[in-house]
Amino acid sequence: MPDKPEAETVEIFIMGKKYEVPKGLTIMKAMEYSGYQYIRGVGCRGGFCGACATIYRLEGDYKLHTDLACQTTVQDGMYLTQLPFTPAGRKQYDLEELEVSNNPLLDLYPELARCVSCNTCTKTCPQDLEVMDFINEAIRGNIKEVAEMSFDCIQCGLCAARCPAEIPHHHVGQLARRIYGRYQAPESEHLDERVEEIKNGVFDDELEELVNLPEEELRERYENREIEA
Amino acid sequence: MIYMKDILYYPGCSLKDTAKGFEDSAIKVSEEFEINLKELSRWNCCGTVYSLTDDNLMKQLGPVRNLIRARDEGFDRLYTLCSMCDNTLKRTNKLVKEDEEKLDKINNFMDQENDYEADVEIRHYLELLRDELEWSTVSDKVVNPLEGLNVAPYYGCMLTRPKEIGLDDPHEPSVFDELVESLGGTPVDFPYEAECCGSYNTVDNEEMVLRKTQTITAGAGKSGADVIITACPLCHFNLDRRQADLLEVAPNHDPVPVLYFTQLMAVAFGHPEVSKFEEHAIDPRELFEPEMKVGSER
Numbered sequence: 001m002p003d004k005p006e007a008e009t010v011e012i013f014i015m016g017k018k019y020e021v022p023k024g025l026t027i028m029k030a031m032e033y034s035g036y037q038y039i040r041g042v043g044c045r046g047g048f049c050g051a052c053a054t055i056y057r058l059e060g061d062y063k064l065h066t067d068l069a070c071q072t073t074v075q076d077g078m079y080l081t082q083l084p085f086t087p088a089g090r091k092q093y094d095l096e097e098l099e100v101s102n103n104p105l106l107d108l109y110p111e112l113a114r115c116v117s118c119n120t121c122t123k124t125c126p127q128d129l130e131v132m133d134f135i136n137e138a139i140r141g142n143i144k145e146v147a148e149m150s151f152d153c154i155q156c157g158l159c160a161a162r163c164p165a166e167i168p169h170h171h172v173g174q175l176a177r178r179i180y181g182r183y184q185a186p187e188s189e190h191l192d193e194r195v196e197e198i199k200n201g202v203f204d205d206e207l208e209e210l211v212n213l214p215e216e217e218l219r220e221r222y223e224n225r226e227i228e229a
Numbered sequence: 230m231i232y233m234k235d236i237l238y239y240p241g242c243s244l245k246d247t248a249k250g251f252e253d254s255a256i257k258v259s260e261e262f263e264i265n266l267k268e269l270s271r272w273n274c275c276g277t278v279y280s281l282t283d284d285n286l287m288k289q290l291g292p293v294r295n296l297i298r299a300r301d302e303g304f305d306r307l308y309t310l311c312s313m314c315d316n317t318l319k320r321t322n323k324l325v326k327e328d329e330e331k332l333d334k335i336n337n338f339m340d341q342e343n344d345y346e347a348d349v350e351i352r353h354y355l356e357l358l359r360d361e362l363e364w365s366t367v368s369d370k371v372v373n374p375l376e377g378l379n380v381a382p383y384y385g386c387m388l389t390r391p392k393e394i395g396l397d398d399p400h401e402p403s404v405f406d407e408l409v410e411s412l413g414g415t416p417v418d419f420p421y422e423a424e425c426c427g428s429y430n431t432v433d434n435e436e437m438v439l440r441k442t443q444t445i446t447a448g449a450g451k452s453g454a455d456v457i458i459t460a461c462p463l464c465h466f467n468l469d470r471r472q473a474d475l476l477e478v479a480p481n482h483d484p485v486p487v488l489y490f491t492q493l494m495a496v497a498f499g500h501p502e503v504s505k506f507e508e509h510a511i512d513p514r515e516l517f518e519p520e521m522k523v524g525s526e527r
Contacts, residue, residue, distance in 0.1 A: 117273040117291030123341060136273045140242045164287065 010076040027054055027069040027080060041084025047071045050154030053126070053161075056080035066158045067126045086157030088168035093175070100183050103141035109172050112139050114165035121159035121169050127152050131159050131169050138172050146173060147180035233265040236357070237304040239295060240268055241275055241314035243462035248311070250505030251462065251489040255310050255354060257503040258494045261370045262362055269307065271298055275314040279321065286335055292321035293335055296349045297342050306350045308357060310491070312387040312461040318351045319394040353388070353396050355404050355460065355490070364411040372499040374413025378516070380493065381419040381454035381485070382406050383445065385426055385464045399423070405458055408490060412497040421448045426467040435471070439478070442471040446485045455516055457487045465489065473510035486513030 008023040014034060021030040028042065043049035052069035059077030069082055091108040098104045106112050112135060121131035134149035150173030159169040197203070210218070236259075244252040259266050272295050280288035295318065299307040309315040325332040326347040336344040358367055382405030389395035389402050397404045402423065406416035424445055427438035446468055449457050459465050469487040476482055492504040496517050506514050 115274070116276070116288050117294060118287055119290070119294065119339070119341070132273060133271065136242075139274065140245055142245075 010074055010078075012074050012077075013079045015081050016079070021074055023074070025074055027056075027067070027072050027074055027078075028052055030074045031069070031082075041082050042070070045070045048154060050156035051084060053083045053086070053156040053158045054080055055083055055158070066124045066162075068154075068156065071126070083158065083161060086161040088157055088160040088171060090168065090171045091175075095178055095182050098179065100143070100179060104179060105138045105143070105146065105172055105176060106141065108175065109138075109168065111165065111167050112172065115139065115167060116165060118164060120162050120164065121167075124158045124162045126156060126158065127154060129153060134173060134176075135167060135169060138176065143176050143179050144184055146176035147184075150174075150176060233260070233263050235265050235267040236308050237299055237302060237306065238266040238268055238308045238310070239272055239275070239299075239314060239318065241309070241311040243311055243313075248462040248465065248489065250492055250503075250508060251310060251465075253503045253505060254489065254491040254495040254500075257500045258491050258498060261498050262366065266308070269295065269298055270302065275311075275317045276321065277313060277317060279317045286331060286338070289321050289324065289331075289335060290339060292318050293325060293345050294339065294342060296322060296351075297339070297345045299349045300345070301343060305348060306352055308352050308354055310354050310460065312353070312385065313463060315351065315353045315396075315460075316387040316394065320391075322347070322349070322351055323394055353460070355388070355408070356396050358408065359404055364407055367408065367411040367494070368413075371411075371413055371497045373497055375409070375493070375497050376413055378414040379417045379453045379455045380405075380409045380414045381417050381449035381452060381457045382409065382422055383419075383449070383457045383459045383464065383468070383487075384423050385459060385461050386423070386428075388460055389423065405490065409458070409493075412494060414493075414497075417449070417452045417454045419449050419452045419454065421445045426461075426464040427471075428463060428467075431463075431467050431471065435474070438467050438471050439475050442468055442475055443479065443482065446472050446475075446487075447482060450483050450485050454485055456493070456513060457485055458490045458493055459487060460490055470510045484511045486511045486516065488513060 009020045010023050012019055012021055012030060014031060014036070019030070019034040021033050025033060028038075028045065032038070041052055043051035047068055047070060050068070054067055054069040054072065056065050056067070057063065057079045058065070058075060059079070093108060099107070115132075115135050117132060117136065119132045121135065122129070122133070125131050129152060130149055134146045137145040137149065153170055153173045155170045155174065157170055160167065163169065213221070240252055256266050273291050275295065276288060276292045282288065296307065307318070309318060325335065325345065332345065332347060358364070384397070384402045384405065389397050389399040392399050400423070409416040421444060425441065426445065427441040431438045446457065457468060459468065465487055472484055472487070476484060486509065492506070495501055495504050501517055506512060
């Protein structure tokens with residue numbers, strides 16, 4: 001019987017401790033392979049939720065790299081740790097009571113004015129957003145531009161962790177998108193129509209039926225549901 | 230079609246917000262010279278105030294990046310309108326042109342941008358008028374000569390100081406005077422032409438700025454000025470907006486409207502409508518009524 005081929009491995013360092021893991025694993029799976037169990041710092045495993053922010057260096061490279069653990073495969077000589085949460089003050093506000101004409105972004109996050117345009121945020125962003133550019137737009141009060149340029153932000157917070165001016169970029173972008181959605185974006189008619197349908201109880205029977213299904217049947221329906229591949 | 234020459238232009242934040250009339254009038258006036266003010270397609274804040282901290286290069290990154298972007302777009306000159314942007318960009322440029330070690334360090338830090346080779350020149354729009362187009366070209370475009378209009382040239386601090394980067398003599402500046410003459414107006418001799426407006430004290434020491442505003446605007450009025458011109462959005466804020474505040478506590482004050490120099494040019498060139506005068510706290514429109522009518526008929 002031929003020998004089972006050995007999986008090619010790479011050497012990585014998780015918080016300074018050496019592990020040998022199969023090549024091709026994502027950082028997240030490599031950590032699990034090495035015996036770590038995620039309780040926080042993991043979510044969708046698909047690159048959307050922003051929970052698994054990771055920072056790493058590669059041997060012989062001065063750069064501090066940032067990425068999502070679920071999206072990046074391990075490399076030989078990777079020194080890594082996860083940064084599942086970045087403390088960054090998120091302001092309390094009532095969207096209905098914001099003075100939209102008076103640059104609420106700068107009003108709620110005056111630290112925006114500390115930006116020296118060093119561009120570290122942009123270099124850090126695992127989504128490749130032009131973070132510094134939208135911070136500049138935020139200072140100028142251009143809500144729409146901030147909303148559009150930050151649209152793909154997944155709130156991982158790495159920018160805020162690296163910013164020398166201590167700006168919580170992801171919260172600023174989120175506020176801009178909320179203001180844009182509430183006050184500036186064109187209304188979508190189909191959404192209004194659907195909301196009206198819901199209000200008028202068009203879907204009540206369907207929902208009621210689901211709520212009353214026995215667990216077995218609900219499970220079967222879930223497993224046989226139509227879903228995009 | 231008229232051939233328009235592109236010049237690369239750095240607006241800065243104020244010209245996109247509180248000083249929109251400055252930008253709009255400059256764009257319109259430039260068209261008369263067959264010049265297209267081509268906005269730098271990506272830019273960040275100039276830095277606002279030049280950092281005097283010798284060993285903290287972090288504050289120089291923003292201005293240097295704007296210079297790199299100008300070079301990336303294939304230009305070796307970048308024109309400014311706002312005198313604070315002009316001042317900050319010129320001083321940073323001077324710093325890195327004269328100190329190779331600092332430039333190296335900045336280039337090493339900005340390792341995702343092209344290196345800056347200290348090969349871009351910052352020019353203020355007034356230098357374009359005076360040194361490249363010359364005053365006779367400006368005079369040629371005048372359709373409404375500002376006859377009988379007394380204009381107080383207000384230079385403030387940033388256009389002329391420090392003298393290493395200033396575009397005119399810091400003690401006896403004359404570029405505004407020459408501009409006013411070429412528009413057919415009369416520059417008035419005015420003792421506060423280079424007096425500080427109070428600058429950012431407007432944020433937390435309003436009373437001091439009110440006093441400065443009173444000194445400067447009343448001084449201009451006493452010298453016979455009908456209007457004051459400036460190139461600085463912050464001076465404009467302090468002399469215009471704070472003058473309106475001043476009127477509340479000093480109702481006897483005789484207000485003098487404050488214009489960006491390009492707005493005055495737009496009036497003389499027959500396009501007063503581009504200046505957004507309605508946004509000024511001290512409305513200058515009464516002064517230009519006949520010209521405004523000409524403008525609106527066009």
